[in-house]
Amino acid sequence: MAVLVEADHLRKSFGPILAVEDISLKVEKGEVLGFLGPNGAGKSTTMKMLTGFLEPDAGRARICGISVADRPKEAKARLGYLPEGAPAYGDMSPRSFLNFIAEVRGFDGASKYAHVDAALARTGLEGVATQRIETLSKGFKRRVGIAQAILHDPPVLIMDEPTDGLDPNQKHHVRGLITEMAKDKAIIVSTHILEEVEAVCTRAVVIDRGRIVADGTAEALQQRMPYHNAVAVRIAAAEADRLAAALSALVGVERVERLEVVDGHIRLRALPKPGSSIAADVGALLRDQSIVVEELLVERGKLDDVFREITTSSEGARYA
Amino acid sequence: MRNVWIVTKRELGAYFGTPLAYVFVVIFVALTGAFAFFIGNFFERGQADLQPFFSYHPWLYLLLVPAIAMRLWAEERKAGTIELLMTLPISTGEAIVGKFLAAWLFIGIALVLTFPMWITVNVLGNPDNGVILASYIGSFLMAGAFLAIGSCVSALTRNQVIAFIVAATLCFLLVMSGLELVLGFFRSWAPSFIVDAIASMSFLNHFELISRGVITLPSLFFYFSIIVFFLFANAVVVEQRKAA
Numbered sequence: 280m281a282v283l284v285e286a287d288h289l290r291k292s293f294g295p296i297l298a299v300e301d302i303s304l305k306v307e308k309g310e311v312l313g314f315l316g317p318n319g320a321g322k323s324t325t326m327k328m329l330t331g332f333l334e335p336d337a338g339r340a341r342i343c344g345i346s347v348a349d350r351p352k353e354a355k356a357r358l359g360y361l362p363e364g365a366p367a368y369g370d371m372s373p374r375s376f377l378n379f380i381a382e383v384r385g386f387d388g389a390s391k392y393a394h395v396d397a398a399l400a401r402t403g404l405e406g407v408a409t410q411r412i413e414t415l416s417k418g419f420k421r422r423v424g425i426a427q428a429i430l431h432d433p434p435v436l437i438m439d440e441p442t443d444g445l446d447p448n449q450k451h452h453v454r455g456l457i458t459e460m461a462k463d464k465a466i467i468v469s470t471h472i473l474e475e476v477e478a479v480c481t482r483a484v485v486i487d488r489g490r491i492v493a494d495g496t497a498e499a500l501q502q503r504m505p506y507h508n509a510v511a512v513r514i515a516a517a518e519a520d521r522l523a524a525a526l527s528a529l530v531g532v533e534r535v536e537r538l539e540v541v542d543g544h545i546r547l548r549a550l551p552k553p554g555s556s557i558a559a560d561v562g563a564l565l566r567d568q569s570i571v572v573e574e575l576l577v578e579r580g581k582l583d584d585v586f587r588e589i590t591t592s593s594e595g596a597r598y599a
Numbered sequence: 600m601r602n603v604w605i606v607t608k609r610e611l612g613a614y615f616g617t618p619l620a621y622v623f624v625v626i627f628v629a630l631t632g633a634f635a636f637f638i639g640n641f642f643e644r645g646q647a648d649l650q651p652f653f654s655y656h657p658w659l660y661l662l663l664v665p666a667i668a669m670r671l672w673a674e675e676r677k678a679g680t681i682e683l684l685m686t687l688p689i690s691t692g693e694a695i696v697g698k699f700l701a702a703w704l705f706i707g708i709a710l711v712l713t714f715p716m717w718i719t720v721n722v723l724g725n726p727d728n729g730v731i732l733a734s735y736i737g738s739f740l741m742a743g744a745f746l747a748i749g750s751c752v753s754a755l756t757r758n759q760v761i762a763f764i765v766a767a768t769l770c771f772l773l774v775m776s777g778l779e780l781v782l783g784f785f786r787s788w789a790p791s792f793i794v795d796a797i798a799s800m801s802f803l804n805h806f807e808l809i810s811r812g813v814i815t816l817p818s819l820f821f822y823f824s825i826i827v828f829f830l831f832a833n834a835v836v837v838e839q840r841k842a843a
Contacts, residue, residue, distance in 0.1 A: 293843070327682070330686045331685070331686055332682050332685050332686050332841065333841060333842075334841050334842045351688075351690075352688045352689075352690065353688075355686055355687060355688040356688040358686070360683075360686045362679060362682040362683055362686070363679075364679055366678055366679035366680045366682060366683055367680065367683070368609075368613060368678075368680055369678065370613055370616040370617050371609075371612070371613065371616065375612070379605065379608075379609045380687070382605045383602065383605055383687045383688065383689060384687075384688070385688075411616075427683070
């Protein structure tokens with residue numbers, strides 16, 4: 280597969296603050312990379328270096344194999360970028376703003392209007408095309424930003440928090456748009472909303488304090504959680520000891536936790552050894568022991584927990 | 600060149616998309632007229648020329664041009680649109696020249712709209728229209744020089760008020776540098792070539808020459824070199840911000 284975006288040991292500091300320490304990554308055609316990290320982790324700074332807005336102190340960014348520092352115009356021509364907050368000229372209308380972008384992107388005459396109309400239609404902006412951008416709602420403003428990024432159908436799309444501040448319907452729409460375009464582009468989406476990663480991204484990169492601390496699919500990230508594939512059962516409190524002992528004896532079970540007791544019922548959670556799946560065994564065990572089960576749940580390990588664990592541990596780097 | 604024009608067109612459109620353009624043009628035309636008639640004694644002089652009209656331009660520009668220039672870059676930075684502009688396939692130079700030209704053309708439009716003064720003086724007498732044309736050219740060039748300074752200062756800050764004050768002060772010093780008030784201060788201790796150098800930096804001296812109908816190469820060179828120098832400095836500032 281073709282590598283369309285390449286960051287090669289990027290580094291950037293602002294005065295005494297080291298914003299990005301060392302970031303290297305490659306994004307191939309067809310990939311949607313979720314760029315995750317707490318606020319201030321260096322997500323935006325990395326994206327600004329990839330798009331040529333900031334010069335890295337060290338390292339190199341390439342778009343479609345073209346060095347952003349050496350041939351900025353050619354690299355930028357292959358790139359669509361939605362900066363954080365989707366800035367746009369507020370005193371223009373979406374149509375005149377997109378006309379300007381289309382001209383800069385080198386479209387003339389009929390092809391200019393065709394591209395502008397297509398971008399307006401794709402982002403659902405036709406109804407407000409002649410209104411001043413500063414009078415538009417946040418959701419529409421964001422769509423104007425997305426429209427200018429995708430207008431020239433670039434092979435590389437970099438979007439800094441494209442769904443931030445949108446309502447659920449708008450989020451759904453934007454995610455649909457990203458998925459739709461994903462096939463023949465390399466897309467980087469920064470976010471701190473984890474459901475977004477599960478919804479649209481084929482790969483997630485977590486960065487913290489200017490370094491990559493995790494890189495993999497959303498599924499792979501989840502597997503890092505101790506509770507991934509854990510099985511929780513709710514039974515009568517009286518049966519707790521018997522079942523706990525039996526669960527501990529199972530081959531795939533690492534340990535058993537006792538959770539809260541409510542109305543004479545207790546919840547037990549069996550944690551699997553890494554890589555093993557214990558749901559079937561636990562089910563068979565419960566049948567053999569004829570224990571009445573009130574509730575049975577296979578836990579997935581929430582991405583939120585993964586995120587918190589990775590980015591708050593002082594040795595986050597061990598996950599890399 | 601194409602990109603320069605695209606940027607210019609957008610900027611110029613932005614002026615007329617807001618009340619700024621109309622306020623500026625009305626105030627400029629009204630003030631230049633008012634100065635000429637009330638302070639310049641346009642009628643009492645009994646002479647068919649526009650000397651009293653043009654002689655107040657440097658002082659008006661001192662106030663109005665930094666007001667136009669302050670938004671050029673400071674506003675882009677504040678609104679975040681600079682990130683958009685600088686990640687489009689446009690070079691820094693094209694963006695700078697494009698923005699500068701838009702503002703300069705805009706002032707040019709305001710200047711053209713003072714044509715009733717020219718009609719008035721032609722109705723009342725037989726002025727030397729060559730001198731008037733030269734004065735218009737001189738006034739336009741001076742506005743361009745003020746603008747280049749203002750544009751450069753505007754790139755240094757995201758605060759438009761600071762951009763305005765600093766640019767106005769710089770322009771004021773350049774206007775004043777030909778006056779005895781400033782030169783006298785230097786004459787007491789500095790060698791004469793320094794005093795001459797400072798005097799030659801004066802906007803007023805060059806403008807007075809041109810508005811007498813004398814367009815000399817040194818004056819043209821003076822204004823153009825101010826413009827080129829400050830636009831170059833502007834580019835350095837914008838690039839510097841990228842690396843910082």
